Amino acid sequence: MNHQYDVVIVGAGLAGLRAAIELGEDTRTAIISKVFATRSHSGAAQGGIGAALGNEEEDHWKWHMFDTVKGSDYLADQDAVEILTKDAPRTIYELEHMGVPFNRTEEGRIAQRAFGGHTSNFGKAAIKRACFAADRTGRVILDTLWEKCLQRGIDFFNEYQIMNLTVRDGRCCGVTAYELASGTLHHFHSKAVLLATGGAGKIFRTSSNAFASTGDGMAIAFRAGAALEDMEFVQFHPTGIYKLGILISEAVRGEGGILRNSEGERFMERYAPTIKDLAPRDMVSRCILREIRDGKGIDGKDYVFLDLTHLGEEVISSKLAEISGFARTYAGVDVTKEPIPVQPTCHYMMGGIATDTDGRVMVDNQDHTISGLYAAGECACVSVHGANRLGCNSLLDVLVYGRRAGRSIRRYIHTIGLPPLSGDDPTAETAAQIAALMESTGRERSGAIRSEMQKIMMDDVSVFRRGETLVKVMEKLRLLKERCGQISIQDKGRCFNRDLLDALEVGYMLDLAEAITLGALNRDESRGAHFREDCPDRDDEHWLVHSLFCYAGPKAAPQFLTKSVKITDFEPKERKY
Amino acid sequence: MKSTFIIYRFDPAVDSEGHYQEYSLETAPTDKILDCLNRIRWEQDPTLAYRFSCAHGICGSDAMMINGRIELACQKLIRDFKTANNFVIEPLPLFNVVKDLVVDMNPFFEKHRHVRPYLISDLDEPERERLQEAENQRFFEPALRCILCASCTAACPISRANPDYLGPAALLRSFRYIFDSRDTATGSRLAQIDTDDGVWGCKTMWWCTDVCPKGIPVTKCLGQIKRLVREKQKTES
Ligand SMILES: Cc1cc2nc3c(=O)[nH]c(=O)nc-3n(C[C@H](O)[C@H](O)[C@H](O)COP(=O)(O)OP(=O)(O)OC[C@H]3O[C@@H](n4cnc5c(N)ncnc54)[C@H](O)[C@@H]3O)c2cc1C
Numbered sequence: 001m002n003h004q005y006d007v008v009i010v011g012a013g014l015a016g017l018r019a020a021i022e023l024g025e026d027t028r029t030a031i032i033s034k035v036f037a038t039r040s041h042s043g044a045a046q047g048g049i050g051a052a053l054g055n056e057e058e059d060h061w062k063w064h065m066f067d068t069v070k071g072s073d074y075l076a077d078q079d080a081v082e083i084l085t086k087d088a089p090r091t092i093y094e095l096e097h098m099g100v101p102f103n104r105t106e107e108g109r110i111a112q113r114a115f116g117g118h119t120s121n122f123g124k125a126a127i128k129r130a131c132f133a134a135d136r137t138g139r140v141i142l143d144t145l146w147e148k149c150l151q152r153g154i155d156f157f158n159e160y161q162i163m164n165l166t167v168r169d170g171r172c173c174g175v176t177a178y179e180l181a182s183g184t185l186h187h188f189h190s191k192a193v194l195l196a197t198g199g200a201g202k203i204f205r206t207s208s209n210a211f212a213s214t215g216d217g218m219a220i221a222f223r224a225g226a227a228l229e230d231m232e233f234v235q236f237h238p239t240g241i242y243k244l245g246i247l248i249s250e251a252v253r254g255e256g257g258i259l260r261n262s263e264g265e266r267f268m269e270r271y272a273p274t275i276k277d278l279a280p281r282d283m284v285s286r287c288i289l290r291e292i293r294d295g296k297g298i299d300g301k302d303y304v305f306l307d308l309t310h311l312g313e314e315v316i317s318s319k320l321a322e323i324s325g326f327a328r329t330y331a332g333v334d335v336t337k338e339p340i341p342v343q344p345t346c347h348y349m350m351g352g353i354a355t356d357t358d359g360r361v362m363v364d365n366q367d368h369t370i371s372g373l374y375a376a377g378e379c380a381c382v383s384v385h386g387a388n389r390l391g392c393n394s395l396l397d398v399l400v401y402g403r404r405a406g407r408s409i410r411r412y413i414h415t416i417g418l419p420p421l422s423g424d425d426p427t428a429e430t431a432a433q434i435a436a437l438m439e440s441t442g443r444e445r446s447g448a449i450r451s452e453m454q455k456i457m458m459d460d461v462s463v464f465r466r467g468e469t470l471v472k473v474m475e476k477l478r479l480l481k482e483r484c485g486q487i488s489i490q491d492k493g494r495c496f497n498r499d500l501l502d503a504l505e506v507g508y509m510l511d512l513a514e515a516i517t518l519g520a521l522n523r524d525e526s527r528g529a530h531f532r533e534d535c536p537d538r539d540d541e542h543w544l545v546h547s548l549f550c551y552a553g554p555k556a557a558p559q560f561l562t563k564s565v566k567i568t569d570f571e572p573k574e575r576k577y
Numbered sequence: 578m579k580s581t582f583i584i585y586r587f588d589p590a591v592d593s594e595g596h597y598q599e600y601s602l603e604t605a606p607t608d609k610i611l612d613c614l615n616r617i618r619w620e621q622d623p624t625l626a627y628r629f630s631c632a633h634g635i636c637g638s639d640a641m642m643i644n645g646r647i648e649l650a651c652q653k654l655i656r657d658f659k660t661a662n663n664f665v666i667e668p669l670p671l672f673n674v675v676k677d678l679v680v681d682m683n684p685f686f687e688k689h690r691h692v693r694p695y696l697i698s699d700l701d702e703p704e705r706e707r708l709q710e711a712e713n714q715r716f717f718e719p720a721l722r723c724i725l726c727a728s729c730t731a732a733c734p735i736s737r738a739n740p741d742y743l744g745p746a747a748l749l750r751s752f753r754y755i756f757d758s759r760d761t762a763t764g765s766r767l768a769q770i771d772t773d774d775g776v777w778g779c780k781t782m783w784w785c786t787d788v789c790p791k792g793i794p795v796t797k798c799l800g801q802i803k804r805l806v807r808e809k810q811k812t813e814s
């Protein structure tokens with residue numbers, strides 16, 4: 001089936017929805033999402049969204065900018081961070097005007113709380129900068145923006161999964177999507193396409209991400225010629241529920257929660273004397289694992305305690321209600337009486353599809369683009385997070401850059417007509433891929449390959465990495481990719497065929513895993529979330545650059561390039577908290 | 578421990594009606610029911626269809642009947658059930674089955690859309706945020722916990738008897754905007770649901786409150802709407 005729109009947005013998380021609103025009522029817009037819009041993983045965001053409103057104490061966007069740059073271990077592009085932090089207060093007011101129910105101060109202003117790595121006066125003390133709605137901040141923003149889109153009458157194609165971009169002569173003019181309920185292929189012909197497909201946390205075994213976070217958009221764009229940027233920087237959030245990876249937001253520590261080892265010691269005091277438990281995530285995750293290696297995990301096991309028993313029922317019930325529910329349901333813990341067992345969990349991709357500050361997708365380090373193709377949100381890399389993202393900066397990123405992508409698409413589509421599509425069926429390539437999979441008689445199952453990939457990535461490419469191991473991982477991933485070619489599909493039906501989608505998704509994740517590992521291997525330094533035990537120091541002389549990855553065919557490892565970092569206000573310094 | 582799962586199956590391509598299929602699985606007390614379904618699908622039967630995404634009770638995808646009660650499969654662990662080795666899994670009632678445990682939620686979202694689920698304000702927007710009392714916020718806060726899983730509406734006996742009844746979830750969304758001090762459409766919102774298919778459809782059966790996986794006092798919230806409608810009628814007459 002064929003559809004025509006001015007703009008197709010892939011992804012109904014916050015980035016996609018915010019862009020759709022920006023496109024305005026006179027733009028014919030379709031939003032395609034593989035899960036029903038409100039099931040998007042933005043809804044899982046708990047803690048808050050950062051902005052220097054100064055409602056609780058003095059604050060300035062420049063302080064926020066500094067924290068973001070320092071948090072990124074100086075790898076973020078500072079022009080992009082300036083846009084992000086300057087635009088943050090406007091973004092929050094705009095959300096409030098749309099109806100987002102933020103928690104309030106006694107004066108009725110938007111309440112704010114402390115979050116990791118956010119400080120006053122260029123690092124002097126922790127600051128209250130996170131705007132929040134209890135611990136369901138993402139949920140209520142997602143609902144509000146989705147409902148705004150309903151009000152606008154925007155067309156949603158829910159439970160449609162895109163499989164390919166239509167690129168003709170270096171110009172993107174549509175997507176092919178698979179309708180889950182019927183197994184039908186649809187072609188969406190458009191002047192522009194925005195990818196807002198979110199993260200890829202399911203590459204790792206322990207993860208706070210949803211099953212849908214399989215990096216489809218990144219992999220599909222990569223295969224179509226887009227460059228990926230900074231893929232080796234994967235955030236491991238320090239506090240996932242032991243064994244499950246379910247997130248316990250940093251808001252818990254923002255409200256006063258404390259990490260303790262088996263001796264009951266508040267160990268973060270030793271590592272980050274100024275802001276202690278509110279140090280950035282990369283550091284806290286490493287500290288937890290160091291404590292565990294030193295034998296100070298609880299009962300000698302691989303977890304520590306997150307203690308909020310001293311916060312009192314009032315704070316817990318009004319600000320941390322969801323989290324206490326998770327702890328009760330999944331860990332059997334009453335947070336008012338007992339600490340929560342936690343360990344680092346894969347949380348966020350700092351890397352993604354390389355874009356400029358208007359969301360245009362780059363193909364190399366020479367500012368060449370694929371015209372008509374845009375990306376925003378977690379699937380994109382602007383880069384505002386560099387080597388390590390600060391908490392509360394992703395929701396901000398997806399909204400600020402979702403809006404900017406929408407704005408620049410709006411400008412772009414007014415300059416052109418609908419690109420012509422030659423006579424051939426634009427879904428043919430996808431149909432052939434599906435047919436090949438459905439008819440394959442190979443002996444492999446996607447589930448087994450996925451589990452192996454997740455285990456390898458978790459064991460060897462997570463918080464601590466080593467050169468010699470990474471070489472072996474590259475080899476193992478290559479073998480897994482070969483096995484991927486032998487997957488056969490047991491479900492021969494056309495309705496909700498997850499077996500087929502699982503097979504495609506494991507292929508996407510393997511492509512991305514390969515880029516992550518290659519980046520980790522080439523970058524023989526330690527910066528932000530990328531820590532090489534065999535090269536533990538930051539090396540600004542050689543590596544104050546972004547990594548870029550270009551697709552080199554299904555059988556080859558990606559081509560690796562570098563790109564300079566934009567430094568405007570803050571020269572790289574040693575990163576201490 | 579060995580557990581048996583008796584699961585409702587329906588494939589529109591081949592079945593004229595649903596049937597049950599039995600699977601048996603090694604389980605641990607801390608396994609979520611969703612984990613069990615995943616393992617059945619990965620290890621035994623890739624054709625089994627159900628919705629899921631977040632796996633921790635926040636996206637609202639996987640409401641279904643577990644041993645005759647509506648639950649989120651990701652929010653119930655094996656240890657939560659006394660009959661820990663015998664499970665009957667069925668799709669949500671009320672809605673048409675698309676395949677196996679997947680139901681057609683379109684009617685549910687149509688009703689949601691009907692209550693104008695967005696802030697309506699005819700006041701000028703200030704440069705900064707509008708002020709709002711924390712107290713007001715706390716009043717409608719329970720409704721913000723809703724994840725649109727449709728458990729309440731599926732459980733509601735009135736919804737089953739009257740297909741035109743808006744149902745608890747849509748009315749709860751109404752409640753959220755009616756009581757938000759920033760919304761100025763209270764009058765027309767109340768008028769819109771001051772009908773038998775609206776808030777008066779609710780006969781205080783409590784089933785919605787009973788099944789809500791987020792612990793929202795749904796019936797109580799609808800009661801607040803009724804009270805406001807009555808108060809308004811009083812002041813008008
Ligand atoms: C548990 C958790 C808590 C978090 N808390 C915070 C926080 O407090 N503050 C903060 O700033 N950040 C937080 N984050 C990070 C932040 O929530 C995410 O980075 C952000 O929401 C991503 O938004 P997005 O719009 O890019 O993608 P998502 O919300 O993930 O949406 C992706 C969309 O793409 C669609 N999609 C994907 N692939 C396809 C395909 N092939 N075809 C069609 N559609 C597709 C999906 O259906 C979905 O609609 C948190 C993250 C997690 C996991």
Ligand code: SF4
Nearest residue numbers: 723724726727729789
């Ligand atoms: S009120 Fe509760 S049961 Fe009803 S849709 Fe919302 S979360 Fe689900």
Ligand code: FES
Nearest residue numbers: 630632636637651
């Ligand atoms: S999978 Fe999201 S609520 Fe259960």
